[in-house]
Each structure stands twice: as C-alpha cells, then as structure tokens.
Amino acid sequence: MIKMMHQFNKTIDYLESTFTSEVDFKKFQNISGYSYPLFSRIFSILSEITLAEYLRNRKLTLSVDDLLNTDQKVIDIALKYNYDSADAFSFAFKKFHGNSPSEVRKGKNYKLFPKMKLALKVIGGSQMNIKIETKPSFKVAGVLKENIDSNQCPSTWDELYSKYSFEQLESFGNGQSLGVCYENEGNDKINYMAGYNVLDDAKARNLGLDILEVKESEYAVFRLRDQSLIPFIRHGNICLKNFSRKMVTNIQVYQILKYIPKMIFMIPIMKWSFGYQL
Template sequence: MNIIKSFNNTIDYIETVIDDEIDEKKIAYLSGFSYPMFSRLFSILTETTLSEYIRGRRLTEAAISLRDTDKRIIDIAMMYGYESSDSFGTAFKNFHGFTPSEVRNGKPFKLVSRVQLALSVRGGRSMNITIQKKAAFTVAGINEQSINSSLCPSVWDKLYSKYSHDELAKLGGGQSLGVCHDVENPNTINYMAGYIVADKAKAKKMDLDILEVEEAEYAVVELRGSIPECIHQGWKYAMEVFFPEHGYVHSGSPDFEYYYEGDMHSKDYKMELWIPIVKA
C-alpha cells in the first residue's frame, strides 16, 4: 500500500474516533508506522503536529455541536475529551476567540477541515535521490531528549559553546550530522548535534554523548537552499513523491541531516538528508 493511501486510511480512522479515545495500535496497523513515527511524518507532510490537528478537529466539531444540537455544554465538553466545563471553556475560547455560550448564540467560530493527503510534486520538479548502504558508524556530540523540533538549532549552539568545529573535526573526518533517533513521544523528538568520529575514547573524555549507528540502507536526498527551508522541502518530496513511487517507507532507524561546509543561509548551500528505508 503506498504511503499516501495508508496515511489517508489512518486519517479516516482518526475521524471516526474524533470524539473518543485514539487506539495507537490501530494507528500503527493502518499507517505501517508506530504512533510517534506517524505523528512525526504527519507533521512533515502537513506542517502541523498531529496533536494540534486532532485538537483543532475536536474543537471544530464541538462548535458545530453547539450550533446544531441542544446538548448541554458540559456534555459536549465530555464528548470531546474535556473533564470539566471550565477546561473546555478555556480551550474553546483560546481556539475560537469566543466562549461556548457565545458561539451557541451566534458568534463566529474557526473551522479546521479534515486533512486529505495527495501527491503534490510531480514531473519537472525533482530532487536527486540515491539509495546507499552505509556501514555502521559512531556519532559524538550533544544529545537532547524529548524536545520540540523547533529547538534543534539550540542543540548546535550548545555543542559549539563547548567545542569549536576544528576540535570536533579532529575526532574523525570533520563530517557533521544532525540526528533524529528513537522517536517515542508523538509530540517531541530526540535530536543529536554531532560529528562522525573515529576516536571514540577521546570523544568520551571530552564528555560528549555517543550514539552507535548500525549499518543501514538510506535514501540520500541531495538538497540545495537555505536551512531549514530546504530540509522541509526535502522531507516533503521524499514522503510525497519518492516513497509512493518507489515503494519504500521510513524504517524507524535514526535519520540524518548531513551538513557540508558553507553558508547555511545561502540559496546555493548544499546538504543531504539520509533517510533510512525499507520496502513497504
């Protein structure tokens, strides 16, 4: 099953339980990914988190229920996962700009429409992608657990506040990598800013975190453009075009941002994504 179809089947399921508990095992069965990994890929494709999407859909449906039914506000609150009318009222007003009572009496409310994924990049606009098997290697650097993806640049700042590029480069061949690994939380990632190292003992003496990466096969996506825009475009192209057309999926192993030297804000900057793959 191609990845777009499986994602839409998963979203179909989410819609059927928008007023109930979501079964993470069902998400995994339908999408082919663990719930945290599905959440991460969903955010790449839609540029919103799965939790934000579900929250928006629930508050949208709650507003429609207020307009179209005579159900009590507390009953609607409970239906969409809120334990009290106060918590529901606060979330509702923050989202819609008006209280449940005001919306019931005619004030406007926001609509979050159901997501439908589709292939959107085709033909002339293509990216250079190669399939490469890479031997096991070791990364040393700063590893931050359970952070929002927007905080990844701060991990690099933390690394370079302790050591210079030249000091880190001497541990190996000077290859720097951003690593997303061991995704377990649907709302956060584990991210490491580091370098491929040969001298692991010296890296440990420098009090750097160590990540051992097993041999794996990757879709290596060549990117050109400023960061982070080119990274977002690379992920979207891989998910929307490469995976469906060639029958691959993300394997769940660590994936990498491979950085070359140069001006990362330049439209001509070159880097790579290494996405671990298996056949669907």
C-alpha cells in the first residue's frame, strides 16, 4: 500500500514538473506503471475530479504567483502554461478565480487549489479499506468501441441501452453491468466496451454482442462510498492494460447498500518476493 501511494504521488510530482513543457508519455508510464488514459481513469476514481481538471486548476493556481510576483505580460504567462493565446488563458483564469488576470494583479481575490497527495486517509476522515484478493476469470458481452477518447465512454452505454433492454442484457449472466477499457499501443486512445457479465456465451452471441474474457488476476481492493456515484449505480467500469504481455484489470463495481452507493475499486498487482507492486 505504501509503495502504491509513493508511486501515485511520484506521478503527480512528474506531471506538475511538466506544466511549462510537455509530458513524455514513455517516462510517465515508467513512473506510474500505467498508460496516461488508464492513470487518468484511476485518478478520477480516487480523487473525484478528472486529471485534466486537476492539472488545469493547478496551472491556474500557480499562474497567480507569476501575476503577483513578476512583471511578465499576460500573454507570456499564458504561453508558459501552454495556452494558445492570452484570451484563452484569461477566459479559463476568470472562470476558475472569478476575476481576470489584470483584476487579480490589481488586488482582486483569487483561489488556491493545493497539490494533491494520496494518503492512508481520504478527505472527510474515511479510512480506505484495502485488501488483497484473487478474482477468477469471467466474460463480458456488450458494445465495443475502438480507438476512442475516454470521454466517449458514456455514449457507448447510451448505444447499448438503445439497442437492448435490461431484461435482454441480464438474461445471459448474473445481471452485473460492467465497463471494460483497454488502451491502444502507441497512442492515448482506448478501446471501450459497455456490457454485462456472461454465463451463457451462445445467448449473448445470438443477440449480436461482442464478448471479452478477463483472465484470473490478483487485485488490491478498495471499498469506498460516495453519494455522487448514484447516477452510475447501473454500471461499473473495468480497465484493462497490457503489462508484461499479460491482460490485467482495474475493476469498479457499484452497488446499493442500505440506500448508500458503494464502490468497489480493484487495481491489478504483481506479487514480488518481498511484497506487492501496483
């Protein structure tokens, strides 16, 4: 667990070091152990904010220091933080801070968005309940979209539910809905399936659904609760990545427990002679 937190925090350190340059995706994967899109999904689950939003808020926070403590022009600060123009930077700045760069420079209020670190306790005082579990192999049948951006995943669910009823989707398995994503080699796109657990392959194929098999693997299992998960109770997400030529899986399963949404988040791990590594 300590190793996982260290790895996560080192990845955030690296991303923050690239605010005025570009991310080296090979170096990023060496540090994090994940592709960029897969880490982004893990980040959003653990932090309840997207990675893109976090990085944008951090840049806009740091830009205040440039405004208040240097005489740099707004266009120079904009370019420093990889904005295409002063207008684009000013628009994002005012949306976040509530005041324009020139107004903040003159003494108006601004916001601070602190650097994030993963710790043993999440904000709000809730302990992260984590244990190691081995999960048997299983199959998922659904609609598969290839080479897409991760923000297109919800539309895959829309397509699935527009073509099939809940009764049809629950008829060939145990009724558990799952999302499956795995990255493409050499780019930041993903392949994504919206589907349901399969026990009867033939029945799923007769409906015209694609089928994926998730191999048995060992996971670090997090159990979290979050009221914001209510809209997503109908389905979970599984993220697959190719690591050392083995298909491994990040799993998120949403359930209702006494009217409170419960999320089970599973991260694949490799067992070393001295412990576990994510």
